[in-house]
Amino acid sequence: MEQSERAIRLRREELVEIKKLYETVMTFASHGMFYRSGRIIGDRLIRAVGSDLGKVKDALIREGWVTDIVFEGDTISVAGSIEVSNSDSPTCHMLRGMLAKVFEERTGKDVYCHERRCVSKGDDKCVFVIDTEVL
Numbered sequence: 001m002e003q004s005e006r007a008i009r010l011r012r013e014e015l016v017e018i019k020k021l022y023e024t025v026m027t028f029a030s031h032g033m034f035y036r037s038g039r040i041i042g043d044r045l046i047r048a049v050g051s052d053l054g055k056v057k058d059a060l061i062r063e064g065w066v067t068d069i070v071f072e073g074d075t076i077s078v079a080g081s082i083e084v085s086n087s088d089s090p091t092c093h094m095l096r097g098m099l100a101k102v103f104e105e106r107t108g109k110d111v112y113c114h115e116r117r118c119v120s121k122g123d124d125k126c127v128f129v130i131d132t133e134v135l
Helices: 012-026 029-049 053-063 093-107
Strands: 068-072 075-079 112-117 126-131
Touching: 012 029, 029 053, 029 093, 053 068, 053 093, 093 112, 093 126
Parallel strands: none
Antiparallel strands: 068 075, 075 126, 112 126
């Protein structure tokens, strides 16, 4: 008998504290680990809903990663990222990884997702840019 898919519930405060713990041990290297973790989650999202941006939006909202997300070409605007915390730099590394994975599936190219603006550092929303010209 195949075991059904199981899921856990992680509260925003717990996620933020876990990320802070990793940052105290690994400093900036932890950002790459969170990005790669997001890519793994993005792979699951793609298997579940495909790469249609409307379905991806619905899934990200339903799962609690964001409260709203708008896709405009290679720019993505996000309200209510679960990863937001007080910081001097962007903090939504897992979401960056998820978005990168979705856009790789859509374009068939290797991409990198940059967070240009982040609520964590005082911006009014989080803004991500997909880059296909990564060195």
